[in-house]
Amino acid sequence: MGTANLRLVVADFAGKALTHRCLPSEASKGKDHLLRLVHVELKRALSQYSEIAAIGVSHSGVIDQQVGKVLFWPKVSGWNDVPLKGILEEAYGLPTLIEDSVRSMAKAEQIFGLGKHLPQFVFVTIGMGIGCAIFFDGHLYEGADGLAGEFGHMTVEENGNLCTCGNRGCLELYSSASAIVGRVRAELGHGVGSSLGSEFRDHLDELTVEKIVAAAQAHDRLAERVITEAGMHLGTALAGIVNLLNPRKIILGGRVPQAASELFLSPLLYNLRHRALPQAVEKLEVSVSQLGEESAALGAVLMTREIVLAARCRGAGWL
Numbered sequence: 001m002g003t004a005n006l007r008l009v010v011a012d013f014a015g016k017a018l019t020h021r022c023l024p025s026e027a028s029k030g031k032d033h034l035l036r037l038v039h040v041e042l043k044r045a046l047s048q049y050s051e052i053a054a055i056g057v058s059h060s061g062v063i064d065q066q067v068g069k070v071l072f073w074p075k076v077s078g079w080n081d082v083p084l085k086g087i088l089e090e091a092y093g094l095p096t097l098i099e100d101s102v103r104s105m106a107k108a109e110q111i112f113g114l115g116k117h118l119p120q121f122v123f124v125t126i127g128m129g130i131g132c133a134i135f136f137d138g139h140l141y142e143g144a145d146g147l148a149g150e151f152g153h154m155t156v157e158e159n160g161n162l163c164t165c166g167n168r169g170c171l172e173l174y175s176s177a178s179a180i181v182g183r184v185r186a187e188l189g190h191g192v193g194s195s196l197g198s199e200f201r202d203h204l205d206e207l208t209v210e211k212i213v214a215a216a217q218a219h220d221r222l223a224e225r226v227i228t229e230a231g232m233h234l235g236t237a238l239a240g241i242v243n244l245l246n247p248r249k250i251i252l253g254g255r256v257p258q259a260a261s262e263l264f265l266s267p268l269l270y271n272l273r274h275r276a277l278p279q280a281v282e283k284l285e286v287s288v289s290q291l292g293e294e295s296a297a298l299g300a301v302l303m304t305r306e307i308v309l310a311a312r313c314r315g316a317g318w319l
Contacts, residue, residue, distance in 0.1 A: 235271030
């Protein structure tokens with residue numbers, strides 16, 4: 001359940017996707033509207049697959065995974081203290097897991113992606129928001145209250161703009177997809193020259209990261225500058241993670257690095273290498289995930305699978 005899209009995956013216990021669907025989440029229309037979409041998709045899946053054992057939900061908000069509650073959802077109203085696990089278990093009678101979307105993506109990365117066989121790595125996703133998941137000794141680190149990884153709300157500009165989380169100068173305001181699109185829209189609105197101006201000036205709502213990247217690849221100066229600055233801000237923030245955790249690998253996921261590639265990575269790596277300790281970056285690998293956009297949904301399946309299999313083993317007396 002993301003700010004932009006709702007994705008559903010049905011998978012077997014090996015993690016093989018049997019089907020997947022993607023549709024606009026229309027999250028701005030409110031909690032009840034999005035929940036109606038979720039119910040439609042779940043009922044469709046349950047009608048097609050009679051032996052579904054459990055439901056796993058990857059949500060882009062701030063999650064209390066232990067009780068299955070959405071605490072709040074930055075940029076989206078109406079999602080304060082929503083007992084999503086209880087809502088779905090009552091509706092379908094199936095065990096349900098609610099997990100943070102970034103951790104779900106990182107789990108898919110650990111099983112099927114660039115994190116395979118790595119005991120420790122850091123996964124960072126840069127989409128409409130920015131999040132982080134940390135693996136230590138093959139296990140996700142969740143923090144004392146399950147809130148570890150809110151990387152997008154790390155302050156990078158002490159007196160910066162107000163963020164939806166209530167803080168000022170958060171990384172999300174400078175390096176996320178929404179920040180990149182918002183910055184270009186604002187500059188076009190102020191008359192800054194750009195090839196994007198003639199195409200989108202009268203319908204800025206149709207501007208996307210992918211279209212900005214295409215303009216930058218054609219050497220549009222505004223698009224190049226905005227993407228470069230976004231990459232540099234992220235590189236500065238990542239330097240803090242590198243100095244603190246000394247990871248051997250950072251995996252980047254989400255629309256921005258996957259669409260912008262070297263346009264985004266080059267300034268990111270430049271700032272990262274200049275701001276982190278030289279010894280900490282000497283052997284550090286930074287790579288872009290090769291998994292598709294269904295990775296968060298697939299990760300939720302994988303995490304739910306572990307709970308279901310453990311319960312079945314206990315029931316059979318194997319644990």
